[in-house]
Amino acid sequence: MSIILSEYHSPGLSVNWTVKKVLYEQQSDFQQVTILDLEEMGRALVLDNIIQVTLKDEFVYNEMITHVPLFTHPAPERVLIIGGGDGGAAREAAKHATVKQVDMCEIDGKVIEACREHLPETSVSYDHPKVNLVIKDGVQFIKDHPNTYDVIVIDSSDPIGPAVELFGADFYNNVHRALKEDGLFVCQSESVYFHQHIIKRVNDALKQLFPITRVYTATTPTYPGFLWSYTMASKKYDPYDRMHVEKQAVQTRYYNHDIYNACFALPNFIKEGLE
Amino acid sequence: MSIILSEYHSPGLSVNWTVKKVLYEQQSDFQQVTILDLEEMGRALVLDNIIQVTLKDEFVYNEMITHVPLFTHPAPERVLIIGGGDGGAAREAAKHATVKQVDMCEIDGKVIEACREHLPETSVSYDHPKVNLVIKDGVQFIKDHPNTYDVIVIDSSDPIGPAVELFGADFYNNVHRALKEDGLFVCQSESVYFHQHIIKRVNDALKQLFPITRVYTATTPTYPGFLWSYTMASKKYDPYDRMHVEKQAVQTRYYNHDIYNACFALPNFIKEGLE
Numbered sequence: 342m343s344i345i346l347s348e349y350h351s352p353g354l355s356v357n358w359t360v361k362k363v364l365y366e367q368q369s370d371f372q373q374v375t376i377l378d379l380e381e382m383g384r385a386l387v388l389d390n391i392i393q394v395t396l397k398d399e400f401v402y403n404e405m406i407t408h409v410p411l412f413t414h415p416a417p418e419r420v421l422i423i424g425g426g427d428g429g430a431a432r433e434a435a436k437h438a439t440v441k442q443v444d445m446c447e448i449d450g451k452v453i454e455a456c457r458e459h460l461p462e463t464s465v466s467y468d469h470p471k472v473n474l475v476i477k478d479g480v481q482f483i484k485d486h487p488n489t490y491d492v493i494v495i496d497s498s499d500p501i502g503p504a505v506e507l508f509g510a511d512f513y514n515n516v517h518r519a520l521k522e523d524g525l526f527v528c529q530s531e532s533v534y535f536h537q538h539i540i541k542r543v544n545d546a547l548k549q550l551f552p553i554t555r556v557y558t559a560t561t562p563t564y565p566g567f568l569w570s571y572t573m574a575s576k577k578y579d580p581y582d583r584m585h586v587e588k589q590a591v592q593t594r595y596y597n598h599d600i601y602n603a604c605f606a607l608p609n610f611i612k613e614g615l616e
Numbered sequence: 617m618s619i620i621l622s623e624y625h626s627p628g629l630s631v632n633w634t635v636k637k638v639l640y641e642q643q644s645d646f647q648q649v650t651i652l653d654l655e656e657m658g659r660a661l662v663l664d665n666i667i668q669v670t671l672k673d674e675f676v677y678n679e680m681i682t683h684v685p686l687f688t689h690p691a692p693e694r695v696l697i698i699g700g701g702d703g704g705a706a707r708e709a710a711k712h713a714t715v716k717q718v719d720m721c722e723i724d725g726k727v728i729e730a731c732r733e734h735l736p737e738t739s740v741s742y743d744h745p746k747v748n749l750v751i752k753d754g755v756q757f758i759k760d761h762p763n764t765y766d767v768i769v770i771d772s773s774d775p776i777g778p779a780v781e782l783f784g785a786d787f788y789n790n791v792h793r794a795l796k797e798d799g800l801f802v803c804q805s806e807s808v809y810f811h812q813h814i815i816k817r818v819n820d821a822l823k824q825l826f827p828i829t830r831v832y833t834a835t836t837p838t839y840p841g842f843l844w845s846y847t848m849a850s851k852k853y854d855p856y857d858r859m860h861v862e863k864q865a866v867q868t869r870y871y872n873h874d875i876y877n878a879c880f881a882l883p884n885f886i887k888e889g890l891e
Contacts, residue, residue: 353633353654353657354633355632356630357632358628359629380626381628382628397809533835560842562809562843567843593884594883595884596883599881603877603878603879603880605878606874606875606878607875
C-alpha cells in the first residue's frame with residue numbers, strides 16, 4: 342500500500358509526499374493533528390492536512406523566526422512565543438545567553454501531546470528550565486500581559502482555521518501593548534511567490550503601529566512557494582543598524598550572522614509588491 | 617479532462633502541475649521537447665518531463681545566473697552562454713552596457729524552434745543585435761574557442777541526458793581554456809536541499825583549476841528543493857571584493873545590487889557540506 346499526503350499549494354499545484362507511517366492522528370477542538378513519517382523529510386507535524394514542521398527542514402524556519410529578532414534586540418530577557426507548538430522556536434530562543442524566560446503559548450494541547458511523543462528533536466524545549474509552556478489561547482494570553490516582553494515571536498499556522506485572528510489588526514494592537522517600550526516582534530507572513538497580498542496586508546497594518554517594519558526571507562522546502570517571508574515590527578531597534586554589531590556565537594544549522602545581514606535583501610518584485 | 621505534469625523530485629516527493637494546454641511536443645535527437653501552458657506558472661519549457669523555465673519564475677534563474685557573474689567582471693565584453701536555449705540568459709546578458717557580443721550555443725534546434733514560437737518573452741534575445749545564436753554541441757564549441765571570453769555561463773539542464781558532460785572535469789578544463797586570463801564562469805549546480813553531493817563535486821573539481829570558487833543561491837519555485845545553487849569560478853576577480861563597487865543600473869525583476877551582496881551568504885549546513 343502506498344500512502345500519499347497531497348498538499349494543494351494552489352489550484353494548479355499540488356505536492357505529494359510519500360508517507361512511510363502514520364504515527365499519530367487525533368481530532369482536537371481546533372484541528373486535525375497528525376504526525377507522519379515522510380519518506381523524504383522524516384517525521385512531520387501536519388495540521389488539517391498542511392505540513393507545519395518536518396525533521397529535515399524545521400531548523401530553517403525555527404532558527405530564522407527566532408535568531409533574527411533576538412539578535413536585533415541588544416539584550417532580550419523575556420520572550421513570548423505564540424503558537425510554535427512543536428517547540429523548535431523555544432529551543433532556539435533558549436540558546437541566547439541574555440534570555441531568562443521564554444513563555445510559549447500554544448492553543449492546542451493535542452499538538453503538545455503529539456510532539457512530546459513523536460518529535461523529541463523540537464519538543465525537547467518543553468522541559469528546558471528557561472521555558473514556561475502554557476496551553477492557552479494566545480489572543481487572550483497576550484491581552485493579559487501588557488508591557489512584559491522584549492521580543493514576541495508569532496509562530497502561527499496559515500491565516501485560516503485557529504490562526505486567523507493572529508493576522509488581524511486587533512491582535513497586532515495587543516502585541517504592541519504586550520511589548521516593552523523598546524520591544525520588537527516577528528511573525529511568519531506566508532509565501533513570497535504565492536501570497537504576496539498577505540505580506541502587503543500584514544506590513545500595511547503594522548506600519549500603522551510601529552515606526553520600523555522589515556521583511557526578511559528564507560527558503561523552506563515544505564512551505565508553498567518555498568521562499569518564505571517573515572515580517573518584523575519594532576518600536577526602537579532597526580535590524581539595518583544591527584548588521585555590523587558583534588553578536589554572540591550560537592550553535593545552528595542554517596542561521597549565521599552573514600545570513601542575518603543577507604536575509605533582509607529583497608528581490609525587486611517583493612519590494613515593489615510592498616509599495 | 618484534467619492533464620497533470622508530475623515531476624518526481626525525489627522518491628518521496630512529486631510535484632503535480634495542472635496543464636491548461638499542450639502547445640508543442642516533439643522528440644528531438646536529444647530529448648523530448650514540450651511547451652505547456654501551466655495553470656499556476658504560465659507557459660513552460662519542459663525537457664524529458666522536467667520543467668526548465670516558466671514565464672512566472674524564469675526571471676529569477678535567468679537574472680541570477682547572468683547578472684551575478686557579469687557584475688563580478690569589471691568590464692565584460694565577450695560572453696558565452698552554453699545551453700540556455702530559452703534565450704532568457706542571453707536577454708539578460710545583452711542588457712550590460714560593456715557587453716559587445718553574446719555567443720549562445722544551444723545543442724538542440726527543436727528547443728530553439730519551440731521557444732521561438734511559444735516563449736517570445738525569453739526567445740526575444742535570439743534576434744538581439746548583440747546575440748549570436750549557434751546551434752551546436754557546447755562541448756565542441758568551447759574547445760574551438762581558446763582564450764576568447766570574459767564570462768561564460770553554463771545554463772544547462774540537470775546532469776543527466778544531454779547535459780551530463782557539462783558537469784565533468786574535461787569540460788571544466790575546456791571552460792578554463794576558453795576564458796581570457798581574467799575570465800570567470802558560472803554554472804547552475806543543482807538543489808541545495810536535494811543535491812548537496814553535486815554541489816560538492818562541482819566545487820571540488822573547480823578548485824583544482826581556479827583560484828577563486830564561490831557558491832551563491834536563489835529560490836526558484838519550479839526547481840526541486842527550491843533553493844537553487846550556482847557555482848562561480850574565477851581566474852582573477854572575487855565577488856567578495858566587488859560588493860561595494862558601484863555598478864551599472866539594470867532593469868530587472870529579481871536581481872538588484874543588495875541581492876548581489878546577499879546571495880553569497882550561505883547557511884551553515886551548506887558551508888559544512890562544501891568542506
